[in-house]
Amino acid sequence: MDWFGRAKIDFAHAATPLPLTRKDGSQTDLLKVVEAAVPKCQMNPLLFNGHLQTMYTAVKEHGPQIYYKRKIFDADHKTYAGTFAVDFVVPQHKDFDEELPPRTAFYPEDEFAGIGSDDSKPMLIALHGLSGGSHEIYLRHAIAPLVMDGGEWEVCVVNARGCANSKVTTGVLFNARATWDVRQFVKWARKMFPNRPLFGVGFSLGANIMTNYVGEEGANCPLKAAIAVSNPFDLEVSNKGLQRTWLGKEVYSKIMGNNLKKLFEQHKEQILKYTNVDYDRVQKVTYLHEFDRAVQTVTWGYPTENAYYRDASSCDAILAIRIPFLAISALDDPIAVKEAIPYQEFAVNPYTVLCTTSLGGHLSWFEIGGGRWHPKPICNFLNAMATDINLEAVSREEKMVGDGKYQFNTDFNPVRRKLNVLE
DSSP: OOGGGEEOEEEEEOSSOOEEEBTTSOEEEHHHHHHHHOOOEEOOTTSOSHHHHHHGGGSOOOOOOOEEEEEEEEOOOSSSOSEEEEEEEESOOOOOOTTSSTTEEEOOHHHHHTOOOOOOOOEEEEEOOTTOOTTOHHHHHHHHHHHSTTOOOEEEEEOOTTOTTOOOSSSOOOOTTOOHHHHHHHHHHHHHSTTSOEEEEEETHHHHHHHHHHHHHGGGOSOSEEEEESOOOSHHHHHHHHHTSHHIIIIIIHHHHHHHHHHHHHTHHHHHHHSOOOHHHHHTOOSHHHHIIIIIHHHHTOSSHHHHHHHHOOTGGGGGOOSOEEEEEETTOSSSOGGGOOHHHHHHOTTEEEEEESSOTTTTOBOTTSOBSTHHHHHHHHHHHHHTBOGGGOOSOOOOTTTTOOSSOOOOOTTOOSSOOOO
């Protein structure tokens, strides 16, 4: 047990981290920026393991009062058609819509038409976890310091399809490798806010999607930096980790499976209209992997849920990242298990740094008094990148460890997928 809740912090990184230039002209590197951004990790000593930390999230708290306005986007992907919802953080308002999560209203068309700006405020694009949304407390804790009490950031949350009371219009729910919506939105943001530096953060399943997206974009990624929090990385390993223990299977997997069944029920009419999903089979689902077997494999065309997990995993995508990238994981996380963390991939890519804490659970990191630790390294890192680092001077051409040392003329594509989604 870590002494009185003081978690041990470790970093995994390349031997020669990405060199960075500060705006004053002095030199630093990605590891030094991360180390300066990560404070000591003092957890609540009564929540002394990952299970207690994770289960404590069931204790309801109001959390920071973040207000949103929502815009529905029409997807531009020919196969992955439909709509998705984006919630923009806005000043306090009272125009709540009962159909939406708390403190959220739809953007009036005339107001949204003038949303474009030439300002240079940093802008953060966030992705939530499994079946969650912009309303999630862990997410609001993370973005609150950026937008409240004088924070000058612009923040928005891309909701996964069907989540946060958004509608499913083509029968397709979210997918762990579905990077198309975030890609479309980032392009839209780049066009509407040409002077804003764009950043990304993802949580849990959203961290997996964000990591895949940044890897797929490679050196052409429009984001300046990104963060992945509690990323399961290797979904097959994480799935097996859930099933190997009683708590993993009968508590976590069962809760997530039930949450997805509830989500399915909300959109049952549309899903059954456009897919071949067997509704009776879905009704018998108990665990997360059973839901993926009954729904994801059918709607997406995977032969098994394990084939889906292998194809959607983001562990290899780490190798393709070419922007400053920070991952934050707790080693006692009972959902995104430590065995799934791709240490070797972080060790060969100078653009990436992994920060692990010995305590923290899954998206938890509860401190004494109920506060959360994870917003501190997230906001410290983002503010350092946005205010201290010369982002235009960041090289996208640094060599990977081992580049050019192979015996044969080979090319390894870390983001090549087995499922070919046709346009």
